Amino acid sequence: MKNRGLLTKDSGYKLLSFLMVISLWKVLTLHFSPLIVPTMGSVLAEIHKILTSPDLYAMIPLTAGRLLAGLSLGVSLGLVLGILMGNFSQVKGVLSPLVGIMQTVPPVSWVVLALVWFGFNGKPAVFIVILSTLPVITINVCAGFRRIDKNLLEMASLYRFSKVKRLRHVILPSILPYFKSAFQIALGSGWKIAVMAEVLTTSDGIGGMIKLGRLNVEPESIIAWSILVVLLFYLSDFLIGKFLFRKETNYAATP
Structure with a gap:
């Protein structure tokens, strides 16, 4: 109750x-004029137009694919670096300044550099998502490793846990909450950064549609696509929480 x-x-x-x-x-x-603040009716009509248009099924997979590619690489690299930094103080001392720099450089600066390196296509969006994801995952995974209860590790040694059993019952339950929160942050910022990069570097994807709305002076289109991005984030966050993290609390309890 x-x-x-x-x-x-x-x-x-x-x-x-x-x-x-x-x-x-x-x-x-x-x-304000509808050119500045469009009415709710015009935005809802635009959302309906988008949902019944082939553009929806062409552009969303492009943005989602770039986001998925960037997240996959960023999370993978972040896990490796976070584990190394969490286990070895020397590695942490060397890599911490680099991760800090990566985290503090404005995303728009990376976008400009990515334009120089990759040109006007979808690659800059993937690159920027990697750079935004990697430090968040690295820092949180490192923090999770460094906060593992030493008493639990000693107990695991005392009872001669195998490496697999130690990983399952001691290490994973300690770092999963940190990884989960970091992944959710990376997912939310990833959607925003991927769309921003598309606006600046390409003419397709959701960002390309937002750019088209700006060029045609259609604020209702910009807001409609932005609302869809928010809905896509909540949908992806729900699905990941339901299928990827649903068993996180069972690691310590399962024999």
């Missing part, structure tokens, strides 16, 4: 937040 009450309260807060956004939007449409 208590959990149900908390769930109801959380849903109420989300509904209130949504109504506040809608109300603010309505007020703004009364004071």
Whole structure:
């Protein structure tokens, strides 16, 4: 009953937040031209147009493919670096400044460099997603390794756990929460950065459609595609949480 009450309260807060956004939007449409703040009706009509257009099924796979490629490479490299930095202080000392630099350089700077290196195509989007994902995964995986309970490691040694058993029952339960939060951050920023890179470097994908909306002075198109990006993020986050991380709490308990 208590959990149900908390769930109801959380849903109420989300509904209130949504109504506040809608109300603010309505007020703004009364004071600004539709070329600046389009009406909700025009945006909904544009969303319907997109959903019934072949563009949706052509452009979303392009952006999602670039995001998936960038995330896959960024997560893989981040895991390797995070494990090395978490286990070896010397490696951490050498790589920490490089990871910090990678994290603090503005994404737009990487976009400009990627344009020079790869040209106007989809490759810069993949490259930028890799660079935005890698430091987030690296830092969190490293933190997870360095916070593994030493008493648990000693107990595993005392009971002569095999390497596989130690990994399953001690290491994974310690680093999975860090990896999960890092992956969710990387996924959210990945969608934004992939679309931003497409706007600046190519004419296809969701970013290409947003660029087209800007060139045609169609703010309703820009907002409609942006709303779809938000929905795609929540959908991908839900699917990953349901299928990829659903058993994370079972590692320590499963014999």
